[in-house]
Amino acid sequence: MYQIKGKEKIFVYTGPDGSGRKTIAKMVATAFDMETVISYTTRSPRHYEKNGEDYHFISEEVFKQMETNQEFLESVEIDGIHYGIREQDIVDAFKNHDYVYLTLNPEGTEKLKKMYGDNVVRIFIFADRDTVIQRQHDRQDPDDAIERHMTHYDETMSYKTNCEYAYENFDSPQVAYQISELIESFLDRNLTVTDY
Numbered sequence: 001m002y003q004i005k006g007k008e009k010i011f012v013y014t015g016p017d018g019s020g021r022k023t024i025a026k027m028v029a030t031a032f033d034m035e036t037v038i039s040y041t042t043r044s045p046r047h048y049e050k051n052g053e054d055y056h057f058i059s060e061e062v063f064k065q066m067e068t069n070q071e072f073l074e075s076v077e078i079d080g081i082h083y084g085i086r087e088q089d090i091v092d093a094f095k096n097h098d099y100v101y102l103t104l105n106p107e108g109t110e111k112l113k114k115m116y117g118d119n120v121v122r123i124f125i126f127a128d129r130d131t132v133i134q135r136q137h138d139r140q141d142p143d144d145a146i147e148r149h150m151t152h153y154d155e156t157m158s159y160k161t162n163c164e165y166a167y168e169n170f171d172s173p174q175v176a177y178q179i180s181e182l183i184e185s186f187l188d189r190n191l192t193v194t195d196y
């Protein structure tokens with residue numbers, strides 16, 4: 001397991017599918033020297049997704065092989081689809097950045113929290129049921145995927161109170177601004193710790 005160093009932080013965006021986690025995460029990251037790590041998945045890409053940009057799309061066989069080689073820092077199976085974060089990608093991201101961000105489901109978020117404690121900051125992004133359904137339609141998710149996602153809505157929402165921070169995503173620039181202020185506060189804390 002990667003040994004996280006003092007000021008390194010993993011910001012994990014979690015919450016219901018379609019709530020706007022990736023949108024917000026990208027908006028926030030433009031203002032900071034922070035990088036994301038793309039997951040590997042066994043599902044097929046949607047027409048709006050690109051290999052290496054949204055996910056690394058791989059076969060079941062390759063995923064299994066990577067699991068056998070213990071390449072994943074964290075991996076989950078959701079509705080028969082495998083997702084995982086490759087440990088070496090995290091190592092590489094931390095070579096040039098102190099802050100890395102991920103978008104994970106609550107199960108994966110919890111695993112990372114248990115591994116890295118205070119170095120993992122959980123940011124829960126949410127919206128009401130009708131809004132997340134509408135946004136998934138807007139994103140052109142297939143109906144069966146939307147249905148599948150919504151079966152996890154209530155359980156996912158129950159993870160909100162476990163997270164360090166939670167934001168309802170109604171006005172995305174406003175939420176991105178609030179999270180940027182939050183990340184600023186972590187940068188300030190680092191300065192006070194190291195600048196003496």
Ligand SMILES: Nc1nc2c(ncn2[C@@H]2O[C@H](COP(=O)(O)OP(=O)(O)O)[C@@H](O)[C@H]2O)c(=O)[nH]1
Pocket residue numbers: 016017039040043074075076078081083084085103104105107108109145149
């Ligand atoms: N734990 C974990 N969750 C992931 C990983 N990659 C993606 N996810 C989450 O898995 C869920 C489903 O992924 P998504 O591609 O959005 O939708 P789906 O494949 O259509 O169900 C979302 O909540 C993602 O944030 C990963 O590597 N680990």
Ligand SMILES: Nc1ncnc2c1ncn2[C@@H]1O[C@H](COP(=O)(O)OP(=O)(O)O)[C@@H](O)[C@H]1O
Pocket residue numbers: 016017018019020021022023024103135136138139169170171172
């Ligand atoms: N505040 C918002 N208002 C309206 N649409 C939004 C807002 N935030 C995100 N979206 C849109 O909703 C869809 C889902 O957002 P996305 O970031 O892909 O969600 P998640 O990563 O949580 O599954 C996308 O089409 C995105 O452009």
